[in-house]
Amino acid sequence: MTSTLMKSVTTVLPQAGETISQVSFSWYDYSLFCVMLSLSAFIGIYFGCFGTKQSSANEYLMGDKKMKIFPISVSLIASHVSGVTLLAIPADIYRFGAGFWLMVPILVIMSAVIIYVYLPVFYKLQITSTYEYLERRFDSTNRVFASFLFTLGLFLYLPIIIYLPALALSAATGLNIHYITPVVCGVCIFYTTLGGLKAVVWTDTLQFTITTGALFTVTVIGIRSAGGVGAIWNKALEGDRLDIFDFDPDPTRRDTFWIVLVGTSVFWLSMAGIHQSCVQKYLSVPTFNQSRLTVVFFTIGLMIVTSCSVFIGLTMYARYADCDPFTTGAVKKNDQLLPYFIMDVASHIPGLSGLFIAGIFCAALSTLSACLNCVAGTMYEDFVLKVTGPIDDDKRAAYILKLLVVIVGVLCTLLVFVVERLGGILPLVVSLGGLTSGPLLGMFTLGILFPKATSKGVLYGSIIGMLFASWIVVMAQYYKAQGLLVDVARPISVQGCLVNRTTPVPPMTSFNTIISMTNITYSQEFGQGEFEEPEKFKPFFLFRISFYYYAPLACLVTIVAGLLISYTLGSDDPPVQRDLLSPVIHFMLSDDHQDQKTKDYYSLDKALHLVATNSDKEKNPMSINS
Structure with a gap:
């Protein structure tokens, strides 16, 4: 029996993988893809070369505060529906189960927190850079360090966003990923540079329409190919993919209920509550009520898209439950699974494969363009102006912003060639995100909710939080590279691949069974007795915790260390102004806070930076309420 099984593993399975159809792009697919890129470029040309031509920093970054709820909401959804959502999440669901779906109810809770805790402060201050x-709550050093964390986080995140759709297109067309990446990213850099926030928002609207259409079309076709919703549900139950209410408190597990609940809560709050790309769009609508509505619509849209991605992962499992494409060698990487699935089930519909790959690229370009626009604003406000001083010429300011977009876009494109050498995308995104998002959320939370937090406490606390998270992430990645930390996938099978084969194969429940039986066979044939795997070295406990916990731990360390340092060192900071604290804690404020007047600062009409000397301020102060 074991020799027969060994022959199955070494001969039959690779042959089974070869028999699965491989479909390439047709001219319909190429045409749809090129039309999408051309329309995106045209929108950038329109906003950059006609009308006001985005000739001021205020218009370039904030859309002149005249944007509408619908395009802003769609743009927010589109900028968060990246290749990670469309490629990495379904593949993760296929291999590890549907635990990630718990993010959907978490979105509702976190959105309420954003609306009532964070958004009122940001909207009242009307600032370009969050x-x-x-700086107003603490000092300029905290602002510069936070901007550094944000910029670092985007440089870690954007190459991944670019890499995923390039990998999908490469798998579908056979084109070299090194040629695809510069061309497509060049189009995105072009329209973002020319058109500013308006081009970003309207290209996001166009691209999200394409992405959504492709996503729902593929979902319907996938359901039919898998035998219907009932069949998908039953397969998922049998394959242990729906075990999402696992209340095991062990933090070293990959994705139990508590791990996903805590991890995605902090990660989502840092991404949507304080992230520059989101806050910048919240503030681009005329009124606060409209700003709150954008958060609501944004949340609803993201819940729908996330649920679709999870369901597509379950659909792929139902399709390949008995013939795993990883085992057969048909798919080499997690992030190639969905393109493989699309080419497999939709190849008979001309242009659909191209539409979906275009949709994946649309999602990536939406995220890339939004982040390029906001990181340019952050670098301009928090780094360039620190060196050059106030820039009175609006056109000159706009040119500097456009140059920053080009520089950042080119650097992120080059970093793609580093990302392709790393491991699974979803764990990578969450892990690297924890390095910066956790300390950043801790800094803002200390400022908005803790009146006693001081400048020194927040600065030192955030540095400690970042170093702590970096230590865990770097060591965990090191041990993973050494093979000492491995995520164990749910059961898989290849029995269905061998149904029509003449070589008999004993029943099996998982590929792990094949491997273990193969090891026994090898040992017995060479007279080594029963195979015994030596006990492996166990890394330190913190290096084994789930990657979902990196951001919460970094945030917690930042808050605790910040408060301890604040109370220990004391402070010479002036009393905190009421408008700098969240309305939810106003009832706790003392009379000292109640009597504080809002700090004077300049309005958005002059590109949201200081345009006068200190003497000018005394003569003509301008408050945010003017």
């Missing part, structure tokens, strides 16, 4: 808040 990190300007930290």
Whole structure:
């Protein structure tokens, strides 16, 4: 029996993988893809070369505060529906189960927190860079460090966003990923540079329409190919993919209920509550009520898209439950699974494969363009102006912003060639995100909710939080590279691949069974007795915790260390102004806070930076309420 099984593993399975159809792009697919890129470029040309031509920093970054709820909401959804959502999440669901779906109810809770805790402060201050808040609440050093964390986080995140759709297109067309990446990213850099926030928002609207259409079309076709919703549900139950209410408190597990609940709560709050790309769009609508509505619509849309991605992962499992494409060698990487699935089930519909790959690229370009626009604003406000001083010429300011977009876009494109050498995308995104998002959320939370937090406490606390998270992430990645930390996938099978084969194969429940039986066979044939795997070295406990916990731990360490340092060192900071604290804690404020007047600062009409000397301020102060 074991020799027969060994022959199955070494001969039959690779042959089974070869028999699965491989479909390439047709001219319909190429045409749809090129039309999408051309329309995106045209929108950038329109907003950059006609009308006001985005000739001021205020218009370039904030859309002149005249944007509408619908395009802003769609743009927010589109900028968060990246290749991670469309490629990495379904593949993760296929291999590890549907635990990630718990993010959907978490979105509702976190959105309420954003609307009532964070958004009122940001909207009242009307700032271009969210990190300007930290300067007003604490000092310029905190602002610069927060801007550094944000910029670092985007440089870690954007190459991944670019890499995923390039990998999908490469798998579908056979084109070299090194040629695809510069061309497509060049189009995105072009329209973002020319058109500013308006081009970003309207290209996001166009691209999200394409992405959504492709996503729902593929979902319907996938359901039919898998035998219907009932069949998908039953297969998922049998394959242990729906075990999402696992209340095991062990933090070293990959994705139990508590791990996903805590991890995605902090990660989502840092991404949507304080992230520059989101806050910048919240503030681009005329009124606060409209700003709150954008958060609501944004949340609803993201819940729908996330649920679709999870369901597509379950659909792929139902399709390949008895013939795993990883085992047969048809798919080499997690992030190639969905393109493989699309080419497999939709190849008979001309243009659909191209539409979906275009949709994946649309999602990536939406995220890339939004982040390029906001990181340019952050670098301009928090780094360039620190060196050059106030820039009175609006056109000159706009040119500097456009140059920053080009520089950042080119650097992120080059970093793609580093990302392709790393491991699974979803764990990578969450892990690297924890390095910066956790300390950043801790800094803003200390400022908005803790009146006693001081400048020194927040700065040192955030540095400690970042170093702590970096230590865990770097060591965990090291041990993973050494093979000492491995995520164990749910059961898989290849029995269905061998149904029509003449070589008999004993029943099996999982590929792990094949491997273990193969090891026994090898040992017995060479007279080594029963195979015994030596006990492996166990890394330190913190290096084995789930990657979902990195951001919460970094945030917690930042808050605790910040408060301890604040109370220990004391402070010479002036009393905190009421408008710098969240309305939810106003009832706790003392009379000292009640009597504080809002700090004077300049309005958005002059590109949201200081345009006068200190003497000018005394003669003509301008408050945010003017």
